[in-house]
Amino acid sequence: MITISAITGISAGVVGACAYFAPQVLRVRDERALRQRCARSRSLVLSYDDGPGAELTPRLLDVLAGESARATFFLLGVRVAKNPELVDRIVEGGHEVGCHSQQHLNAWTTWPWKAVADIDAGYRTLSRWIFDDALFRPAYGKLSFATWLVVRRRGAAIGWWTIDSGDTHSVEPSPQQAIDQLKRDGGGVVLLHDFDRSPKRAAFVLQTTELLLRTAKREGLMVRRLGDVFADSGRCVAASRPPGTGVAR
Numbered sequence: 001m002i003t004i005s006a007i008t009g010i011s012a013g014v015v016g017a018c019a020y021f022a023p024q025v026l027r028v029r030d031e032r033a034l035r036q037r038c039a040r041s042r043s044l045v046l047s048y049d050d051g052p053g054a055e056l057t058p059r060l061l062d063v064l065a066g067e068s069a070r071a072t073f074f075l076l077g078v079r080v081a082k083n084p085e086l087v088d089r090i091v092e093g094g095h096e097v098g099c100h101s102q103q104h105l106n107a108w109t110t111w112p113w114k115a116v117a118d119i120d121a122g123y124r125t126l127s128r129w130i131f132d133d134a135l136f137r138p139a140y141g142k143l144s145f146a147t148w149l150v151v152r153r154r155g156a157a158i159g160w161w162t163i164d165s166g167d168t169h170s171v172e173p174s175p176q177q178a179i180d181q182l183k184r185d186g187g188g189v190v191l192l193h194d195f196d197r198s199p200k201r202a203a204f205v206l207q208t209t210e211l212l213l214r215t216a217k218r219e220g221l222m223v224r225r226l227g228d229v230f231a232d233s234g235r236c237v238a239a240s241r242p243p244g245t246g247v248a249r
Helices: 004-041 056-066 077-082 084-092 112-125 145-154 176-185 199-219 226-232
Strands: 043-051 072-075 096-099 188-193 222-224
Touching (some): 043 226, 072 077, 084 096, 096 112
Parallel strands (some): 043 072
């Protein structure tokens, strides 16, 4: 016999599931559209999460500068607070800055109000360099309805990726994996990370970046920032603030 309490429990479960999985359905749609945009415009976007790293980020910026390439950096507030001069250098180099939250909380395993507060705190920490509607990339690639809603209310575009370099996988893949997918797709947004880890992981990020840049040159791909790709479809993404023009800290 089905009781009222059973129906209520089932309904609550359905609502709870929708709160976590509905944003993921939107993610699949958005990633497909992003992949198509990159292919149409023959674009490679290099994107870096979880930085800045005191050791890796400067080396990475040197590699990018050597190729006159611009990238998109999704920064963590806790690391920005320790290395603000690196964010100045990122912006001065013409790169794009987006928010990756303050402490990298997983929206699927964190109370909704804490996950929302983590996003808002990240934007506050980065307010010297970005606007309130700057690009956002969810920690772990996870959104709940609450975090999706707070990002939407900001008017921020969500910066997904289409190619995972695998640099955070437990078993590090060959850089060739990302190269092959880039060539198959005719472009894409590559996920890499520039926070400080082992020398081996840092070498992987630098090597993969260099190989991707060489491949783009051979394949006739343009190396662009993520906001530039969004602009192709009429989505205006706020550029990073010039150093020193934001909120004083």
